[in-house]
Amino acid sequence: MTQSLDAALRAFQPALPLGVAFSGGADSTALLITCAERWPGQVVALHVNHGLQAAAADFETRCAALCAQLDVPLRVLKVDAGHASGQSPEDAARIARYKAFGALARVEYAQEAIKSIALAQHADDQVETLLLALSRGAGLRGLSAMPAQWQRDGLDFYRPLLQVSAADIRAWLAERGASFVEDPTNTDQRFTRNRIRAQLLPALEAAFPQFRDTLARSAAHAAQAQGLLDEMAAADLLTICRANDGLPMVKALQVLNVARQANALRHWLANAYSVIPSTAQLAELQQQILACTTRGHRIHIKVAQGFVERRGPVLVWYPASTSR
Incomplete structure (x- = not known):
């Protein structure tokens, strides 16, 4: 009220x-x-x-x-x-x-x-x-x-x-x-x-x-649901991220279903880099993750003011102003 x-x-x-x-x-x-x-x-x-x-x-x-x-x-x-x-x-x-x-x-x-x-x-x-x-x-x-x-x-x-x-x-x-x-x-x-x-x-x-x-009640319900998604993403990232650097491993991401994978990727980008991908950027990234079946498969996708790139078994994000 x-x-x-x-x-x-x-x-x-x-x-x-x-x-x-x-x-x-x-x-x-x-x-x-x-x-x-x-x-x-x-x-x-x-x-x-x-x-x-x-x-x-x-x-x-x-x-x-x-x-x-x-x-x-x-x-x-x-x-x-x-x-x-x-x-x-x-x-x-x-x-x-x-x-x-x-x-x-x-x-x-x-x-x-x-x-x-x-x-x-x-x-x-x-x-x-x-x-x-x-x-x-x-x-x-x-x-x-x-x-x-x-x-x-x-x-x-x-x-x-x-x-x-x-x-x-x-x-x-x-x-x-x-x-x-x-x-x-x-x-x-x-x-x-x-x-x-x-x-x-x-x-x-x-x-x-x-x-x-x-x-306001609708917004509160959405916030509660988002909190549950954040908890799930945090738990998933403990499993899919490399222990020494917190970077998500491509093979581990491929095990997740599409919705859960998207949730984990959003959470990783937001918490690690304060980056919010657009719907189109996230969909393209997920398509590339799905297609990544060989050691030489390259992932390099623009996300916000930077890029997500595959480096060996993991994904990294870096700002566009940073040299690779």
């Missing part, structure tokens, strides 16, 4: 000190204000300047003004969020952002490093993420949408507002008389997510008023 902002924050119990990802927009402004009031002296605002639009400097200035008003320390990091060939701008910005959060969190605050980071994505963001995944033909991992809690680089990340609607957040800000910045790119309907927000969400609201709750 969707919650009020205050109820969601009462249920939020992070380890302190807490970093709050703060863009200056409505959602992160509400999150920062509530966290600063609940844990005075234990909250740090983390602002990542992607430098992708002319208004970036103004966003940073307005973030600094609110942090001064709240008596909350502000840490800012400028990043290069340019995307490589074959990589989406959104993915490049996300990767740069998480690296920045890790760097900002390692700076000690009050003699203690930040332990947790809160992000301000809300219930509407969760629905948009699920619908975007559906529009791209995503599998269970994509249909799981965004987790409420996870660990990365030794930090605990949280999304405490995932059950709070965007409208409720803005109503809360209006009641408080709190100002925030509007990102002009959020209304640019050249982007699929923005078209979903502007066109599909109002239609869903009219036809299925409880759509936020029902779609």
